[in-house]
Amino acid sequence: MDDIYFMKEALKLAESSLMRGDEPFGAVLVKDGAIVFRGENKINTESDPTYHAETGLIRDFIKETKITDLSEYTLYTTCEPCFMCAGTMVWAKLGRLIYGASNDDLRNIRGKKGFPCSKTVFENSSHSPVVTAGVLREECVNILKNYFSKR
Numbered sequence: 001m002d003d004i005y006f007m008k009e010a011l012k013l014a015e016s017s018l019m020r021g022d023e024p025f026g027a028v029l030v031k032d033g034a035i036v037f038r039g040e041n042k043i044n045t046e047s048d049p050t051y052h053a054e055t056g057l058i059r060d061f062i063k064e065t066k067i068t069d070l071s072e073y074t075l076y077t078t079c080e081p082c083f084m085c086a087g088t089m090v091w092a093k094l095g096r097l098i099y100g101a102s103n104d105d106l107r108n109i110r111g112k113k114g115f116p117c118s119k120t121v122f123e124n125s126s127h128s129p130v131v132t133a134g135v136l137r138e139e140c141v142n143i144l145k146n147y148f149s150k151r
């Protein structure tokens with residue numbers, strides 16, 4: 001139940017990214033049942049191709065709070081993290097990751113080569129968050145479909 005609520009919040013951020021002219025990806029960071037930080041894709045508005053929702057969120061949260069160990073935090077993201085974002089999660093020792101659409105979903109939508117990015121990174125790293133996949137997958141896939149099908 002909580003997972004659905006938090007993923008809906010991440011979806012709102014994905015919508016917000018899209019409205020601003022960025023790509024439709026959103027993420028929220030949760031601790032003790034409450035959202036402590038929100039992240040949106042800002043690759044265009046920040047002119048930063050690395051400003052993905054998840055990496056941006058983790059960087060901004062750590063910069064603001066000086067908390068560098070996220071082992072007691074859960075991150076919800078609308079799409080399975082890429083190699084970079086999964087790597088960021090490793091270095092920040094994220095406790096739990098929950099995502100909606102998978103890399104396979106994204107690959108099918110974009111018709112490009114894809115890869116099970118987060119799985120590959122986590123399986124080959126010294127730290128891995130506990131992962132739950134497919135929460136509100138259909139909603140998360142739809143927002144990506146709507147965006148990438150027009151490109």
Ligand SMILES: [Zn+2]
Pocket residue numbers: 052053054055081082083084085086
């Ligand atoms: Zn990423």
